[in-house]
Amino acid sequence: MKRSGSADLPLHYGYVPQWLYERMSKLGLSVVEVLLSDYGKDEVIRRMSDPFWFQCFGAVMGMDWHSSGVTTSVMGALKRAINPNAKTLGLYIAGGKGKLSRETPTELIKISEATGLNGDELVRASKLSAKVDNTAVQDGYQLYTHNFILTDEGKWAVIQQGMNVKDKTARRYHWHSENLKSFVEEPHTGISGINQGKILNLTSHQAKDNREGILDISHTNSEKIMQDFARLILPAHHDIQASDVDLKRLGALLYTTRETQPENFEELLLLKGVGPRTLQSLALVSEIIHGAPSRFQDPARFAFAHGGKDGHPFPVPLKIYDETLSILQKGIEKSKLGNSDQLKSIAKLHTIIAKAEENFTPDFEINEVIEEERANSWKYGGKTVFGDAEKPKSQKAIQLSLF
Template sequence: MARRAGSADLPLHSGHVPKWLADRMTRLGAVVSEAIVHHYGRDELLRRLAHPFWFQSFGAVMGMDWHSSGITTSVIGALKRGLTPLSRELGIHVCGGRGKHSRQTPGELISIGEQVGLDGSALANASRLVAKVDSAAIQDGFDLYLHSFIVTEDGQWAVVQQGMNGERRQARRYHWLSEGLKSFVDEPHTGIDGIGQGQIINLTDRRAEASRQAQLDLLADLGPDRITRELAAIDAKAAPVQEVDQLLLPHLVMPDHHDVRAENVVMRRLHGTLAAAADRGPADFPELLLVPGVGARTLKALAQVAEVVHGTPCRFSDPARFSYAHGGKDRHPFPVPLKVYDQTIRVLKSAVQKAKLGHQDELFALKRLDDQARLLERTAAGPSFDELIAEERVTSHSFGGRSVFGDEPPPDSLSQNSEERQRSRDAG
């Protein structure tokens, strides 16, 4: 039986991903996926994508809004753009997407099946069934608008799809994994992301098997017209409806506030990462540190990317922490440091390319960086979260900081603008 991984609240946010960030997300998403496949295989990448906590952390380390539903669309889009040119090499295909792209998923799967020798029609049916279960068998008030099907050349797959409740300004993300899947209608999910909305109808709960069979029996015995008349009579009498208790899943709460706060981050983990970058970096990357543009700040980002590649599920309970690697497009917790981002991609890409040629040193140095972070977090200490973020904003201009509001100005200009705004408020 497919395992459940948890749930989370995902606030809806308007806006778009600027091209300068989308292009970098494409490159970083692809090279992180390559590193995972190199170390752990294709099936492990599918397991990561089917884990709600890891998926949110992955989006945060890529510079997206750390808590919002927009991570789903942007990450899936980045992976589709980044992995499609590598599909033959990696044996991984990303299909579907948002809106009209979701409806093209069955056709894409049939085409891929013809190319690599899979039963494309069976995959297409799986895609339709997954979408139908989350839109009909689970009636939770969310309308599906995104469906992505990631399949490997040996027929394993993961699905990430998302529904929206416009009135509540909330989204719910659903994760599926073919590994261990025995039934499409008996607890098939690896996890469901979304805010709790009270009691819902979940016909995929194992305890609903009798209900599913009873519905089939009713349809056979009475026919659809008779069932409609019976339901109308029940509604007229206002008969109470017996509700079924839902199984509780581990729940990741994504708050409505856009800014990243100290309570959103497990500081001992962040301090461990920063300490590892300072301690292991010079030992493992002596030549790298001599390259112009690569320094202590890039190593901090690389340490967090290394955790995304190597971390176990329990490491991703605080996705906000991963926004420290490359900031956020809306300037939360700080503008995206483009120079750091580009160096992160360059270093990781170099490590992966050399590993393909049999030279594993750089890629395993990143693994040691992550191992050291886990050891050091037991004892490491450092500045408070607010102090760390304040420092990042002061140095943002020097790292090529950019957000949807434009390039980050020098700190003196920021201070002057802040004083002018304060004088304006005082005058008003």
């Protein structure tokens, strides 16, 4: 099995306001629709099973870029948007947080009745994945959320999260049905969560004899057990710092969207008239859809699309968010009618910026970028859980120089 990472997810006890939750649902649905159109259902499942991509997806939606809340909020928003359109999309989401997680078997049986899939096998997969992460992997985390995502052809992914009340962190576990040979030997595609020192992992290939009752590995060092994992380590600090971001990629993004107008690129003529700030958001959404797996190593960079609900790195710019949604949704509707030119332009935006990175040398302070965004936030309808962004008392314009 592919092992794609582990990360520290600080526990956050805040809430997602309705004004953001509704937009997250719409953006999530739009991204999934384009993924389905361009890459198919299996690719959607593969993306969901990748903890790196999933964290970036949450960040581009305007969630806190590194907190535990990304898991429950993103899955809740997706379930709300996808399930009413499940028959058309060929995708279904079961489960959720708390008592909703315990309803997963019932939901899977209903889905199987609608699709002709084997409901008993789906329920077994759900229960076993939860049992392994809650019992077989004794790492100090107790599951409190469980989501089962599946296609009408039987491919599935599981995203579930556990909490460690002692150190106030969360660990997210990802499963993928592709290439799954055993539920009890190396089954995960990835685990998000900080290394907790010594753990008992009965799913490790090193624990095969354990399962046969021969060895006791309760004192096996976790570094040895977890060595196959590429680790996504997310810091405890809430603010975004230079060390959290690939500055070359962020700088090339900012320079290209602010300094180069769409009319200068034949591929982007259909986006002519779109402002630089909206292009910045569209470019990051384009990367979520079309970017290679290697581009999702720094989730914090994707927060520069729509900020964060707690104001980090800056308030959520509702006007930009809505314009991005409108352009994406109009492109999807035109594509359904046989005209995919606008969606192709959005895809080209990512390609152009990736090309610009080749010769870009970052020479800017990330704090200046963040301060500029905060100073201009009121113009874009900036909003956080604490209220609306206010116009700065100083009327002096803030403009960042990237060259």
